[in-house]
Amino acid sequence: MWEGTRNQGGTVRRRRRSGWAAVLAVIGVVFAGAGAGPAGADPSGVGVDTVLDLQDDGSLAVTTVITAPPGRAIAQRLPLSVPVEGNRTQHFTVTGTRAENGSVSVSDGALQVSAPGGTTKVTYTVRGTVADGPELQQFTWPIAAGYTVDLDTVTMRFASPTAVPDSPLCGIGQVGERRMCTLTQTDASGVVTAQQNGLPQGRVAVFTTLLPAGTVAADARFTATAAPAPERDTGGLIALSLAAVLAVALAGYGYVRRRSDAAAAHSAGATADLLVPGGNGEIAFASPDGVLPGQIGTLLDGRLRPTDVGATVLDLAVRGYLWLAALPDGDFQISRRVPLDGAVTPAERVVVDALLPHGAETTTVSELTGGARPLDPAPIVAAVPAATAERGWLRAAPRSPLLVPAIAVAAGGAIATLVCGFLGAGVLWAAAALVLGLGLVAAALLWPRRTASGSRLAAGLGGMRQYLIATNVGSLPDGQRDVLFERAIPYTHAFGDLRGWLATWGSVPSAPLDWYRAPQGPVAGLATLAAVLDGAVAQALAAQRD
Known part of the structure; x- marks a missing residue:
């Protein structure tokens, strides 16, 4: 894996290698910022040779020779406190600095080297390069970092009191990158040499190796590194x-x-009188907000009810446009009575055309339930909710x-x-x-499908239903009784109260209704007609869904 390395440390040493690689990566990131700049393609003529001599007391004697063309000034800034693994910072101490043909000093927490060109020799002593581990010691030092120019060659020689350094590693570190030096090898005496051909400005060459426990006095100093506070957005x-x-x-x-x-x-809103003065001194019927009985189910449920069709048929019959009759065989007849005029809404016309298509004059309920003239509810399903939405009581679409x-x-x-x-x-x-x-x-x-005005009307319909239930039949004059009875029939059917309404009024219709005939009496079978018609519509709606 690593050229020229020796592995004599066993299982513990293999586990520790990943740790030293992590150290190299972290230090590489730090030193990458010490001299940022683009890597030049042309040779610079600058080389760095470093000799590292680790002493028994843990001190490291460093001799660095910088060779550059005459007049080519070079500077180096090597930070002495660097973050390492485990959220720690390792601190190095440099003393005894000396320079020939240049200058070297320690300031601002870094080793500062200035070389004017030619050959510059720098020597100094470093403390804090060796750290104790469970069974091994770790040595770490950046052999080339923080230079202001590209380096053509970097060479290194490392000697220590042991003849068996383990896993010597020379690596090139940069943000997001880590790779080996050109060559790393150990001779028989334990001296490690390394070479890197080309080190661009802004990169760092780090040397690290493992030593047997107790080889030297370990004096590496670490401090906890506080995790940087996340930026507050x-x-x-x-x-x-x-x-x-x-x-x-x-x-x-x-x-x-x-x-x-x-x-x-x-709920039941305010109860208003459904009988109001009409023209020529007559009494007229007025529903809340002018709502038609065929719109009540759609308004309350948000979709067409079968009773909407039955209520529309009854309402058109009461208003004189349709004729209804109970037949002797138990069937019921629905016929046109007069042409539909402007008082009939488009939705009501759709209902009539669905029951009596293509201008047909008459039909029976049995024909609508699967006979010769089956009911097609699709136009009604579209027209009635649309008409209710046009009045501003419902949104046009079921969903917002x-x-x-x-x-x-x-x-x-x-x-x-x-x-x-x-x-x-x-x-x-x-x-x-x-x-x-x-x-x-x-x-x-x-969001409900009913609009605010639709909600108010729904409450008004509750009041209308209560009014019809609570009305004292005997207290009404004869003229008002007849008007209220007939006009309320389709509304009570829409509310589901038609049978009760007919039973409450008893024998009020003293004469046959001019829009309905039944052999057994003026209103006999009327509730059955409405119920059977609702069933036919429900059957057609179910077939449409299937």
Whole structure:
């Protein structure tokens, strides 16, 4: 693996190699900043030769010879405190500095060397290069670092009191990179030599080796390195906080709006008199906000109810546009009575055309339930909710139009959070987009389909139903009784109260209704007709879903 290395240390030594490699990597990162610059392709003519002599007392005698072309000034700055593995900083001490043809000093926590050109010889003594391990000692020293020029060659010779240094390693370190020197070898006497051909400015050559325990006095000094405090992204924190507040507010408002809408649908609003003065002194029937009986189920459920079709048929019959009759065989007849005019809404026309397609004049309920003229509910399913939405009581779409943009914001925020987390930047801003998107999604999902006016009308319909249930039939004048009875029939069917309504009024219809005939009596079988028609619609809706 490493050229010229010897492995005599066994299992412990093999485990320790990875630790020394980590030291090399860390020191390489530190010294990479000591002299940053681009690596030159042309030879500089500069070489560095270093002799390391480790003494019994743990001191390291260093002799470095810098050779450069005459007049080529060179400087070196070698930091004496470097981070190493385990969140520690290793501290070196340099004394006895001497220089020939140049200068050397220790200042600002670093060894400072200045060479004017030619041959410069620097000598000094280093303490703190040897650290004790469980069964071995570790020696570490950067043999070339912090030079202001590219080096053509770096050579080294290391001697120590032991003849068996283990795993000598000379490596070139740089941010994100670690590789071997050109050559590292150990002779029979334990002297290690190494050579690196070319060392670009900004890189560092580090020599490390293992020594038998107790080879020298270990005096390496370490201090704990405080982990750098993470940068505080104040703007990101503010954005995330605001996004969280907005998300909670949006979701909360959607929840409150949904609760109030649900409460309105199950409450009874102010009860208004359904009978109002009409033209020519007559009495007229007025529903809350002009709602038609065929719109009640859609308004309350958000989708078409089968009773919406039955209520529409009854309402058009009461208003004189359709004729209904109970047949002797138990079937029921639905026929056109007069042409539909401008008082009939487009949705009501769709219902009539679905029951009597292609201008047909009459049909029977049995034909609608799978006979010659089966009912197609698709146009009704589209028309009735659309008409209710046009009145401003429902949103046109079942889901909020904000749902798709909200999901897009949340998905974009999630992707951005993952990408920023991988890159290690801007995570809080991306998370803010994600949180805001989730709040929008929650609000869109919670938002009721009924509008505010639709919620008020739902409460008004509750009041209308209570009014019809609580009305004292005997207290009404004859004219008002007839109007209320007939006009309320389709509404009570929409509420599910038609049988009770007919039973409560008893024999009020003293004469046959002009829009319905039954052999057994004026209203006999009317509730059955409505129920059978609802069943036909429900059957058609189920077949459409299948």
